[in-house]
Amino acid sequence: MPSVFIKTFGCQANKSDSERVLGDYEARGFKETQNWKEADEIVVNTCSVRQSAEDRVTGFLLNVEKFFAQNKKVKPKVILTGCMLHIKEKEIKTLLPQVDEVLPIGEEGFNQKAIRKDKFHAWVPISSGCNSFCTFCIVPFSRGREKSRSQEEILIEVNDLAKSGYKQITLLGQNVNSWGLEKVGISLRKMFMENSNLSIEDIPENASQYQKPADKPPFVTLLQEISKIDGIEKISFFTSNPWDFWNELIEEIKNNPKVDRFIHLPVQSGSDRILKLMNRGYTRASYLNIINKIMSQIPDAVFGTDIIVGFPGETDQDFQQTVDLVKEVGFKVAFVARYSPRPGTASARLFPDDVSAKVKKERWEILDKLANKDTLKERPMVP
Ligand code: SF4
Missing domain, CATH: 3.80.30.20 (tm_1862 like domain)
Known part of the structure; x- marks a missing residue:
């Protein structure tokens, strides 16, 4: 079974969106992993509200790139979603070359089943x-x-x-x-x-x-x-x-x-x-x-x-x-x-x-x- 790691930055709206992104992945036969080093796909749900939030996204992507290069492993597919998508896709690919795909969060829709950790x-x-x-x-x-x-x-x-x-x-x-x-x-x-x-x-x-x-x-x-x-x-x-x-x-x-x-x-x-x-x-x-x-x-x-x-x-x-x-x-x-x-x-x-x-x-x-x-x-x- 392929695995996905979801890294969420920012506010509660992003956390809630990530629950639905995970629901979409599970519906497609993925299981969640807590370890990005073992994931087949990495989704980064981004925040743009301050420069420091965008810097944290960049830092995470650089870490991912460095780890897979140093260990001579194939980098998993990296998908960017969330608020940084206000930057045009072409510019994202230049600014963040580690990104393979972008996923506008709206495409998940409100009605994708959410996978929630909290049961109450x-x-x-x-x-x-x-x-x-x-x-x-x-x-x-x-x-x-x-x-x-x-x-x-x-x-x-x-x-x-x-x-x-x-x-x-x-x-x-x-x-x-x-x-x-x-x-x-x-x-x-x-x-x-x-x-x-x-x-x-x-x-x-x-x-x-x-x-x-x-x-x-x-x-x-x-x-x-x-x-x-x-x-x-x-x-x-x-x-x-x-x-x-x-x-x-x-x-x-x-x-x-x-x-x-x-x-x-x-x-x-x-x-x-x-x-x-x-x-x-x-x-x-x-x-x-x-x-x-x-x-x-x-x-x-x-x-x-x-x-x-x-x-x-x-x-x-x-x-x-x-x-x-x-x-x-x-x-x-x-x-x-x-x-x-x-x-x-x-x-x-x-x-x-x-x-x-x-x-x-x-x-x-x-x-x-x-x-x-x-x-x-x-x-x-x-x-
Ligand atoms: S523009 Fe931003 S701060 Fe103003 S109401 Fe909308 S989300 Fe809130």
Whole structure:
């Protein structure tokens, strides 16, 4: 039986994709090996969110090449997938000559059976890609536009998981609370970005990419449908964003005991000036307004967040506003990332990376100490 080794870099979305890539390999008669030196094929699921993530991919591929050359063995087939595929295939072959094939992750599809290690909790993708175009972010280019998985397919998978004994699921996507909305779409944030006469005060209260649905938001319906499945005791979701966090969703979390009270709500910065440069489509005040609404209705809610320090032009005053916001909200966990310009993104094109590495590190340490009580956590900037 041929064997495959899957090396996964980056965020939870990549880990979930790798479960489906393995499902595809097993369906084709492969078995998984934990040792790349013995594998017949090596799949590298890549992350592009920061230069250091791409450097780790390059380092791994060089190790593979060196080992097989030194031991005079035939190098296994190396397949590259994941976010680095935003680089054109021809360029990948030049940059990474060790790669034999590329596999766009979308080709595996949502519905390829996932092979999961955990038998109690399962990650269930409900959407992929993103339409939000935050200026620092590579995801809309690396994963493409936002695409929701159908409710029917999600419910079939969760039903199967419940029958296999899974008790907890986490619904996964870059903007889970926008699930099911893309076909309605108008882009207020795009309008905001393209109209340089608009200022931060002009940002609508909820700068969604979509019109508010006249009926119940589809994500709320999805939570209700999943809650009806016997055996599923806890439903979490990751990542939601400050836009499309409708009042109906807050109501649902409040009234549905199966829905997790931990809410991950990336803020990225506490400074309105920086939020505007990031094209986040909300202000410090509107972010805090959502947090306060949730806290007043769900007193046991706890919050996590993502923050970028050292975004171009971030002054000590901007950073202090982030520190103050972190203190005010009292996040249970904050994933703090140092800004790194990604080629192809608007911020890399428009703004010089002018905060020094030393200052980024200092700001990162201050926030990490504050939010994470000395446990260093740094992860890719987006889910
Ligand atoms: S940070 Fe999140 S919301 Fe913004 S573009 Fe990236 S994936 Fe989309």
